[in-house]
Amino acid sequence: MSAIKQDNKILIVGLGMIGASYAQKLHESGFYVGGISARESTVAKALESGIIDCGTTDVTKEFVSNFDIVVFALYPKLFIEWVKQYQHCFKAGALITDVTGVKGSVVYAIQQMLRSDVEFIAAHPMAGRELSGIDNRCTKVFEGANYIVTPTKTNTQDAIDIACELGRILGFGHISTLSPEDHDEMIAFLSQLTHCIAVALMCCKDSTHLVDYTGDSFRDLTRIANINENMWTELFMMNRNQLLRQMDLFQDEFARLRDALAHGDEATMKEMMKTSTERRKYFNK
């Protein structure tokens, strides 16, 4: 494959929030879309709502080998297990991609075990919601969002191009490539660390009696404290070393501000606030 063609058949494995949103957008874009889910009820819903053309809970070569492109929207460990168990089902020449939020501990594992007549090109759509499941699918979350392709040395340029094209078809606003390592450092800092902060802040104390006094600051900082504990624990564990590095960076800076306050060192406090104000300007939308 050197480009996506309109008659390419696309299979989505995993019809949760992201998988179902992919299915819907691709189906709306005129592609023949298949879906696999572990749950009968999810497959039935996907068929009824017309976001897939065919679907099953049974993983068979007969079904899977119909598809030119297979997108995995599973938790990382399950994704690796799935490929281990069912890779014989892929069509020869198929292109495999994913939506996994961590890369280093997934990409190489998949590429190393994968059949040589199938290529895996990893991608991370940086779009999501606090809500999960097919009922919460939403193609609007892709608009203006980041879609990051994370090729390794073994990937072909064709596969990289196709992954980027898929991002454009899905409607992402900013499509780029990063190495799996740079991706994981970036995601540890921008996304995982911020979730850790939000969780720790909510765990400080039972603050529910303060709800009437809560302004935007606390709401903004804790919006992402509403978190799927199974998915995020797995993502944290699969990016453990990077996340620990970012957490330590943050702990050091927080402790520096705390100690400045404790010692009445107003110069350090002001210097940190100036740095923070200066840097934050770049992030105004």
Add this chain to the structure above:
Amino acid sequence: MSAIKQDNKILIVGLGMIGASYAQKLHESGFYVGGISARESTVAKALESGIIDCGTTDVTKEFVSNFDIVVFALYPKLFIEWVKQYQHCFKAGALITDVTGVKGSVVYAIQQMLRSDVEFIAAHPMAGRELSGIDNRCTKVFEGANYIVTPTKTNTQDAIDIACELGRILGFGHISTLSPEDHDEMIAFLSQLTHCIAVALMCCKDSTHLVDYTGDSFRDLTRIANINENMWTELFMMNRNQLLRQMDLFQDEFARLRDALAHGDEATMKEMMKTSTERRKYFNK
């Protein structure tokens, strides 16, 4: 005074973002409003834009004694200094109130030194912007926001009622009373701690090269990292012990999550995420 009358004259001391917004809203509500600012140019702007009826940079008894209600919208230390220096200018029977974001270190200091024929009732409008100065005045920030009156034992019920009434006239959505101590604990946790977190997060590293990858999480957590270093350093220092307590609470929980990750203790990670998700539900607007 037992209630606000339409012919009461109201003086705003300090025409920054909040002071000027107060002036504008009170003037729009039909009150005769005076303004005092240290800068000629600010007084001129306030007069030109019609948010005050009269204004001056000169603090004189002749001017100040015209007003029945005086609202201080100054930094806390300057507020205390002002009252020390100029309290002889107040009209006998005048009611004094403020907008200061910390209470314990301000309210008692003012009440103890104040003339016995004048009453100070403290209030904190929990509304603001990242922008400062008269040009950024905005009465919309009051809509739906919290207005907290923090009486002490020496305050009369009449003064408390008038302060609450002022909040309603200004358009606040939720008006309540708290002791200065409960206010300071609440504000240390909900507002000051969250600002410390945002500042520390921006200080971790020069993350400006990551701007293209930044999603809502990082933007939400750092919006308030754009901070006036002079005002916030003063507010932090004047609520130092409470803020240190809240920072320590947060540091402990953050370290607990970090250590769970370091040791692969998934049970603790999931338990913290569940707690955080459960508690965050109460804060959905």
